[in-house]
Amino acid sequence: MKITAVLLAAGQGTRMKSELPKVLHPLCGKPMLWHVLEALKSVTTEKSVVVVGYAAEEVKKYVGDSAECVLQEPQLGTAHAALQAESLLRGKTDYVIVTYADMPLLRSETFKQLVETQRLNTGPLSLLTVIADDPRGFGRIARKADGTVEAIVEEYVATPEQGAIKELNVGAYCFKADWLWDALHRIEKNPKKGEYYLTDIIELAVKDHLPVQAVVHDDFIETIGINTRVHLSEAEAALHMRINHEHMLNGVSMMNPASTYIEIGVKIGKDTTILPNTYLHGNTVIGERNVIGPNTIIRNTTIGNDCKILASVLEGAVLEDDVDMGPFARLRKGAHLKSHVHMGNFGEVKDSTLHEGVKMGHFSYIGNANIGARTNIGAGTITVNYDGEKKNPTEIGEDAFIGSDTMLIAPLKLGDGARTGAGAVVTKNVPEDTLVVGMPARAIRKVERKTKKQNH
Numbered sequence: 344m345k346i347t348a349v350l351l352a353a354g355q356g357t358r359m360k361s362e363l364p365k366v367l368h369p370l371c372g373k374p375m376l377w378h379v380l381e382a383l384k385s386v387t388t389e390k391s392v393v394v395v396g397y398a399a400e401e402v403k404k405y406v407g408d409s410a411e412c413v414l415q416e417p418q419l420g421t422a423h424a425a426l427q428a429e430s431l432l433r434g435k436t437d438y439v440i441v442t443y444a445d446m447p448l449l450r451s452e453t454f455k456q457l458v459e460t461q462r463l464n465t466g467p468l469s470l471l472t473v474i475a476d477d478p479r480g481f482g483r484i485a486r487k488a489d490g491t492v493e494a495i496v497e498e499y500v501a502t503p504e505q506g507a508i509k510e511l512n513v514g515a516y517c518f519k520a521d522w523l524w525d526a527l528h529r530i531e532k533n534p535k536k537g538e539y540y541l542t543d544i545i546e547l548a549v550k551d552h553l554p555v556q557a558v559v560h561d562d563f564i565e566t567i568g569i570n571t572r573v574h575l576s577e578a579e580a581a582l583h584m585r586i587n588h589e590h591m592l593n594g595v596s597m598m599n600p601a602s603t604y605i606e607i608g609v610k611i612g613k614d615t616t617i618l619p620n621t622y623l624h625g626n627t628v629i630g631e632r633n634v635i636g637p638n639t640i641i642r643n644t645t646i647g648n649d650c651k652i653l654a655s656v657l658e659g660a661v662l663e664d665d666v667d668m669g670p671f672a673r674l675r676k677g678a679h680l681k682s683h684v685h686m687g688n689f690g691e692v693k694d695s696t697l698h699e700g701v702k703m704g705h706f707s708y709i710g711n712a713n714i715g716a717r718t719n720i721g722a723g724t725i726t727v728n729y730d731g732e733k734k735n736p737t738e739i740g741e742d743a744f745i746g747s748d749t750m751l752i753a754p755l756k757l758g759d760g761a762r763t764g765a766g767a768v769v770t771k772n773v774p775e776d777t778l779v780v781g782m783p784a785r786a787i788r789k790v791e792r793k794t795k796k797q798n799h
């Protein structure tokens with residue numbers, strides 16, 4: 344039994360008012376089209392087909408190997424779009440699911456239900472409908488006196504009675520493949536709009552006295568179709584809560600899920616707590632029993648267990664266990680903090696490894712450095728890593744003590760147990776267990792004291 348999906352994605356999405364093709368607009372970190380392809384993966388047995396048109400090259404490039412693409416040029420309506428898949432699929436599949444790529448919240452389970460319904464149907468097609476108070480411009484489902492589906496009536500032609508119908512066309516259909524292609528050829532151009540409407544296919548089946556089945560859905564949220572950026576924000580809000588619920592049901596605590604933004608694909612271990620106004624992006628993996636946030640942004644970062652991250656920004660970093668960080672810390676790409684590292688306020692680390700137990704409490708910049716275990720980085724320490732041309736490395740041994748406001752002029756090596764005095768400007772390598780100091784402030788001259796008068 345072969346099941347293939349055809350996703351209609353050729354329209355411009357004029358109502359989005361965007362340079363970006365509608366189906367590439369992201370929701371929770373992934374383009375709209377990704378969500379639909381993903382939902383269909385476990386439903387279909389064959390590679391999906393994406394019908395592209397507007398900005399075809401851009402959409403094709405995104406799709407890559409994840410689906411086949413066929414071009415619809417010009418875009419003459421949804422039936423014409425579906426027909427473009429004929430040359431690829433005729434005789435090659437038993438069932439065809441046709442769906443619109445602007446319906447990103449539909450779940451796999453819903454598509455499965457649609458296919459199951461069609462398997463039991465003696466007629467050629469089943470469609471997904473939803474009952475809703477707000478019609479949002481969707482086609483209305485007209486039913487006969489006996490309750491069977493008669494037609495889909497698009498809003499602009501609906502009579503007032505039809506307009507009041509609460510059952511709507513979602514835009515997902517399952518067809519018997521051998522019936523579909525000929526039926527698509529029979530659809531006539533809509534005289535008013537000059538387009539070929541896929542929705543007219545229902546009447547063709549009805550005329551041939553073939554039964555049409557409907558799966559009536561009750562979750563309107565899942566059927567949000569995106570025509571404008573308002574719809575996009577509604578869909579994103581719904582998806583974001585869906586993602587958060589899943590994490591919470593898997594053992595993650597959230598004080599305020601509404602202000603916790605977690606993208607698709609982020610992994611979080613149990614008993615981790617995510618505090619409000621936290622954003623977790625991209626390929627981020629977080630272990631167990633961490634406390635993250637509030638006010639934290641994390642992207643493409645791996646975090647172990649039992650860490651505390653308060654009001655910080657982390658990007659492309661790795662944190663092992665029991666790391667304690669923030670508020671106002673910043674990790675950039677290549678920052679690797681091993682277990683029990685403490686990093687306090689206003690520190691920045693880039694392309695550097697801080698080994699076990701390093702402490703860096705306040706106002707430091709560490710770049711292109713390797714800092715040995717248990718070393719203390721005093722307030723205001725800077726690795727002077729850039730000479731205007733290239734980045735130079737700094738190597739500090741274990742149990743070293745870097746005094747406040749030390750400038751480490753790279754390339755530079757400090758041995759185990761090395762110490763620097765406050766304000767030291769270190770330009771030469773320091774052997775192990777050695778203290779370096781300088782440049783101390785020198786007395787220049789006597790100055791006249793100025794006392795400001797207070798006007799109280």
Ligand code: UD1
Nearest residue numbers: 351352353354418419420421424443444481482512514568
């Ligand atoms: C469509 C349905 C409507 C349904 C609604 C649900 C039709 C005629 N109407 O209306 O019954 O309630 O979706 O969301 O089908 N597309 C192409 N090529 C074209 C035209 C459109 O690929 O020539 C694609 C679009 O990119 C889009 C999808 O088909 O992804 C639907 O088109 P859209 O214009 O959004 O249809 P709606 O007006 O929303």
Ligand code: CA
Nearest residue numbers: 445568569570
């Ligand atoms: Ca639409």
